[in-house]
Amino acid sequence: MSVTTKDVAYIAELARLKFTDAEQEKMASELNMILHYIEKLNGIDTEGVEPLSTIHDQINVLRADVEHTPLSNDEALKNAPDSQDRFFKVPKVIG
Structure with a gap:
């Protein structure tokens, strides 16, 4: 799978972004590098490797x-x- 400048233009339009032709070329190149890296990862043999949700063996220790x-x-x-009646009184932060 390869990303073209046409794909980048389409995605940019959906995201309401504007890119110059040079930026579209650069974006297509960078996206293709990412996809190439993902293809490499897909080629790794992970047979027998348990999935991880974290790299640490920590367990949450919760207090009673x-x-x-x-x-x-x-x-x-x-x-x-500052307080007023039974409430905290704070400065107004919303205009």
């Missing part, structure tokens, strides 16, 4: 879910720089 008393509003707001 222990119930505890939540903070009261007063305790939660004690260190807040």
Whole structure:
């Protein structure tokens, strides 16, 4: 399989991108290099190799879910720089 500049132009149109002719040539070349590399990977014998989801043997160590008393509003707001009624007051960030 080979990617042509016509393919690049079609994909660019779908993605609403504009490329110059030189950029289309470069993109086609780079995509062909990627496909060539994938073809090499497809040729590797992986018989007997177990699939991996990660390269580490780590296992998630989760703490026990222990119930505890939540903070009261007063305790939660004690260190807040500003509050109003029983809420944190923060600067407006949306115009």
